[in-house]
Amino acid sequence: MTVASPTDFEPQGLQPQGWLKYFSFSLDHKVIGLQYLVTGFIFYFIGGALAGVIRTELTSPISDFVSRETYNEVLTLHGTVMIFLWIVPVVNGAFGNYLIPFYVGARDMAFPRLNAVAFWLIPPAGILLIASYFVAGGAAQSGWTAYPPLSLSTPAIGQVIWILSVLLLGGSSIFGGINFIATILKLRRPGLKLMQLPMYCWAMLGTSILVVLSTPVLAGTLILLSFDIIAHTGFFNPALGGNVVVYQHLFWFYSHPAVYIMVLPAFGLVSEILPIHARKPLFGYTTMVYSILAIVVLGLVVWAHHMFTSGTPPWMRLFFTIATSFIAVPTGIKFFNWLATLWGGKLALNSAMLFSCGFIINFVFGGITGVALAQVPFDIHVHDTYFVVAHFHYIVYGGTVFVIFASVYHWYPKFTGRMLNEDLGRLHFLLTFIGFNLCFTPQHWLGLNGMPRRVAEYDPSFTTLNQVSSVGALLMAISTLPFLINVIWSAFAGELAGDNPWKALTPEWLTTSPPPVENWVGEAPLVTHPYDYGIPEGKIDLRVASGADLWFGGKR
Amino acid sequence: MAIPSTLITLLLGMVLVLVGLWVGQNVQLLPLDASTNAPVYDSLFQVLFSIGTILFIGIVGLVVFSLIRFRRRPGDLSDGVAIEGNLPLEIVWTAIPAIVVLFVGIYSYDIYERMGGMVSLNDHSAMHHSAAVMQASTSSAPTSSGSGNVANEPRVWAGIGSSDSAEGTLPVEVTAMQFAFIFHYPDGDITSGELHVPVNQPVELRMKANDVIHAFWVPQFRLKQDVIPGQPTVLSFTATRAGSYPIICAELCGPYHGGMRSTVVVHEEEAFHQWFEKNAPPKPVPATVASVDLNPTA
Numbered sequence: 042m043t044v045a046s047p048t049d050f051e052p053q054g055l056q057p058q059g060w061l062k063y064f065s066f067s068l069d070h071k072v073i074g075l076q077y078l079v080t081g082f083i084f085y086f087i088g089g090a091l092a093g094v095i096r097t098e099l100t101s102p103i104s105d106f107v108s109r110e111t112y113n114e115v116l117t118l119h120g121t122v123m124i125f126l127w128i129v130p131v132v133n134g135a136f137g138n139y140l141i142p143f144y145v146g147a148r149d150m151a152f153p154r155l156n157a158v159a160f161w162l163i164p165p166a167g168i169l170l171i172a173s174y175f176v177a178g179g180a181a182q183s184g185w186t187a188y189p190p191l192s193l194s195t196p197a198i199g200q201v202i203w204i205l206s207v208l209l210l211g212g213s214s215i216f217g218g219i220n221f222i223a224t225i226l227k228l229r230r231p232g233l234k235l236m237q238l239p240m241y242c243w244a245m246l247g248t249s250i251l252v253v254l255s256t257p258v259l260a261g262t263l264i265l266l267s268f269d270i271i272a273h274t275g276f277f278n279p280a281l282g283g284n285v286v287v288y289q290h291l292f293w294f295y296s297h298p299a300v301y302i303m304v305l306p307a308f309g310l311v312s313e314i315l316p317i318h319a320r321k322p323l324f325g326y327t328t329m330v331y332s333i334l335a336i337v338v339l340g341l342v343v344w345a346h347h348m349f350t351s352g353t354p355p356w357m358r359l360f361f362t363i364a365t366s367f368i369a370v371p372t373g374i375k376f377f378n379w380l381a382t383l384w385g386g387k388l389a390l391n392s393a394m395l396f397s398c399g400f401i402i403n404f405v406f407g408g409i410t411g412v413a414l415a416q417v418p419f420d421i422h423v424h425d426t427y428f429v430v431a432h433f434h435y436i437v438y439g440g441t442v443f444v445i446f447a448s449v450y451h452w453y454p455k456f457t458g459r460m461l462n463e464d465l466g467r468l469h470f471l472l473t474f475i476g477f478n479l480c481f482t483p484q485h486w487l488g489l490n491g492m493p494r495r496v497a498e499y500d501p502s503f504t505t506l507n508q509v510s511s512v513g514a515l516l517m518a519i520s521t522l523p524f525l526i527n528v529i530w531s532a533f534a535g536e537l538a539g540d541n542p543w544k545a546l547t548p549e550w551l552t553t554s555p556p557p558v559e560n561w562v563g564e565a566p567l568v569t570h571p572y573d574y575g576i577p578e579g580k581i582d583l584r585v586a587s588g589a590d591l592w593f594g595g596k597r
Numbered sequence: 598m599a600i601p602s603t604l605i606t607l608l609l610g611m612v613l614v615l616v617g618l619w620v621g622q623n624v625q626l627l628p629l630d631a632s633t634n635a636p637v638y639d640s641l642f643q644v645l646f647s648i649g650t651i652l653f654i655g656i657v658g659l660v661v662f663s664l665i666r667f668r669r670r671p672g673d674l675s676d677g678v679a680i681e682g683n684l685p686l687e688i689v690w691t692a693i694p695a696i697v698v699l700f701v702g703i704y705s706y707d708i709y710e711r712m713g714g715m716v717s718l719n720d721h722s723a724m725h726h727s728a729a730v731m732q733a734s735t736s737s738a739p740t741s742s743g744s745g746n747v748a749n750e751p752r753v754w755a756g757i758g759s760s761d762s763a764e765g766t767l768p769v770e771v772t773a774m775q776f777a778f779i780f781h782y783p784d785g786d787i788t789s790g791e792l793h794v795p796v797n798q799p800v801e802l803r804m805k806a807n808d809v810i811h812a813f814w815v816p817q818f819r820l821k822q823d824v825i826p827g828q829p830t831v832l833s834f835t836a837t838r839a840g841s842y843p844i845i846c847a848e849l850c851g852p853y854h855g856g857m858r859s860t861v862v863v864h865e866e867e868a869f870h871q872w873f874e875k876n877a878p879p880k881p882v883p884a885t886v887a888s889v890d891l892n893p894t895a
């Protein structure tokens with residue numbers, strides 16, 4: 042094995058052992074993965090508290106809870122924290138680092154040191170961002186989109202710190218992306234073919250390609266923006282001949298792919314979880330792979346659907362409508378394949394499965410509103426309203442966050458060697474699902490009927506529905522309690538899991554729980570059929586047969 | 598004898614489609630329609646809502662059905678069936694969404710065309726009647742450097758143009774600033790904080806922003822256009838119902854963004870003329886085409 046491994050670099054004794062290693066510059070991909078995960082959750086709670094401020098302000102139609110400036114700071118921080126410090130680091134960094142080396146049969150990532158650097162960029166960037174709230178003038182106030190000229194005229198220090206922080210996080214993301222690409226393509230165990238990899242590898246390959254292609258564009262754009270702020274250049278300043286719409290093009294050239302950076306890994310994780318708890322092979326492996334690649338390619342050419350009401354000429358509006366609508370096709374394929382994976386299985390109704398199914402339902406809803414938003418005439422009415430807020434929360438929360446919870450329930454036994462409590466888990470699911478839908482469904486109506494987004498005050502006729510939405514948010518906050526209790530209590534007193542409690546076939550389960558430093562004692566297993574569940578079709582009992590017949594038209 | 602499952606599937610599918618169509622026809626989620634564009638928008642909404650309902654109920658139904666029907670019974674440790682895929686099935690569920698999406702795209706293009714979205718914005722003849730008016734106002738508009746535009750007519754960067762001829766169109770200049778909209782009627786030299794327009798007459802808003810980006814939105818018209826510093830935009834509409842409707846700024850523009858609202862008052866033709874006469878400064882109205890039919894013949 043020529044793979045760089047932690048022990049190659051660090052003489053024994055220099056690195057802290059035991060729990061202290063989680064606070065160190067560890068090079069072990071599993072330690073780094075958990076570092077990402079826990080850090081991500083800390084920022085999730087901070088971002089959640091900020092959301093609490095927003096929802097409290099919106100329980101009344103007048104601006105009465107925080108000042109208007111503070112409100113804009115809070116909504117900017119909320120968006121930035123949730124995207125750059127929670128979703129992206131967790132679905133990419135945390136699960137990617139933990140799982141990818143297992144899946145390719147390696148003992149660590151391709152560049153362990155770069156990996157540790159990528160993680161350790163995150164805490165300072167996050168602290169910087171939060172701290173900007175306390176500097177003179179406060180944090181950035183121009184939303185996570187930071188459109189100029191607003192971002193040029195709001196208090197400068199907060200905006201510059203925001204840029205710095207996002208640059209650091211973008212850098213971390215690029216380092217991670219390079220590492221994943223190298224690991225998946227170059228560190229595969231001899232004998233393991235690309236088309237035998239678990240689906241999460243494909244998802245991470247696609248995601249990392251998007252990261253590497255689009256994040257540098259964001260970085261460049263933000264650097265130009267900071268020049269405009271600090272050095273009074275005029276790239277995006279119309280008073281100096283700059284063009285504000287160019288900023289929007291550059292920003293969305295990154296930020297639309299960013300939404301797939303947030304959701305493709307979740308697609309991959311669900312593809313790992315469903316077959317195991319349904320006891321069936323993943324349906325349509327090949328089409329799943331190609332649909333990921335199609336999403337990557339299409340995802341790069343749809344960005345202007347965020348700009349239908351700004352300075353885009355008619356032909357451009359048309360092109361981006363069609364391109365955006367077509368993303369629904371590969372996305373649809375993935376959903377039908379998951380449904381077919383469930384069909385005729387032996388579904389364990391545990392927390393991992395429930396959160397995964399919650400993901401399917403929520404994401405389909407968000408996808409439907411997404412295709413509607415892609416239609417220019419439709420979008421012109423609801424752009425920049427609560428309808429859009431509802432759309433992307435259905436995708437990012439109802440989709441990705443649900444998958445993160447499903448993944449924690451699924452892999453916690455591997456991380457810790459102990460099971461989570463299923464009753465608390467199901468309670469967590471129920472509260473989250475109800476709270477989430479209560480919070481975001483009414484926002485569709487609000488947007489359609491005249492409530493713009495990013496406002497601290499609104500038409501009094503919208504009060505009731507805003508209060509319903511806030512109650513939903515409160516439920517979501519409460520729903521994290523059973524989760525937190527579960528995670529902490531189970532770490533010490535949970536039922537022992539054993540190495541492979543789910544009887545799974547993917548390589549991370551073919552070692553101890555938690556796994557040893559170099560993943561396997563002895564040689565890495567060669568898993569060529571990661572989804573080889575199910576009894577051969579000859580031996581089907583009658584109860585299953587009626588369901589399976591549907592797919593085969595009785596031809597079987 | 599059991600009913601064949603294919604038949605059940607077919608029947609369920611038909612019921613689902615009917616439910617979707619019914620829901621699309623009967624669910625009323627949109628505000629009052631008060632422009633020629635609004636009913637067109639609403640029919641697009643209906644189509645999208647029907648398709649969405651069919652898809653959503655269908656998929657949720659499948660998930661819930663699977664969770665109940667295929668749940669693992671206590672003590673059952675066996676696996677499901679080892680089905681790894683089915684190519685014809687995959688082709689079906691690739692082709693159907695592709696066709697639906699193509700249909701939706703073409704249909705919404707048609708709607709967009711009817712809204713005037715594809716009208717060339719810098720067509721000289723469309724802007725011609727107002728050249729004099731624009732000259733008066735360009736002095737304050739930031740000129741985009743290097744754009745080789747004719748005379749003083751600033752390039753219009755985006756928006757929804759009016760598809761019918763410029764005859765009879767009421768031009769209004771809109772200036773957005775933190776945190777208000779100012780409306781100026783070049784024909785009567787009226788400046789107002791509210792937008793007053795006659796019913797059933799095309800109106801063309803020529804919009805510019807002084808400081809940051811704002812957006813002009815009237816939910817009852819189903820229309821929105823950003824107002825961008827340095828890049829003039831237009832928005833044309835024809836109001837169809839007298840009444841007052843909110844004008845809302847939809848682009849984050851600073852602390853008082855939520856308070857950046859105004860009103861559009863749609864008058865009956867007579868009432869509009871009265872308002873116009875009352876507010877126009879007492880000076881001879883320039884004899885432009887538009888103002889001719891604004892002058893009620895005594």
Ligand code: HEM
Nearest residue numbers: 300303304346347365408411412414415424425429433436
């Ligand atoms: C079926 C595929 C999807 C389609 C067709 C779609 C379409 C759209 C469109 C047209 C908008 C612009 C709305 C507007 O601002 O007026 C939008 C906004 C947004 N979408 Fe989606 N979307 C899809 C999936 C996703 C996914 C997978 C994510 C993220 C994981 C996502 C996250 C977002 C976000 C964050 C915004 C709002 C950004 C902002 O303005 O702050 N969408 N989507």
Ligand SMILES: [Cu+2]
Nearest residue numbers: 297300344347
């Ligand atoms: Cu997008």
Ligand SMILES: [Cu+2]
Nearest residue numbers: 811846850857
């Ligand atoms: Cu504004």
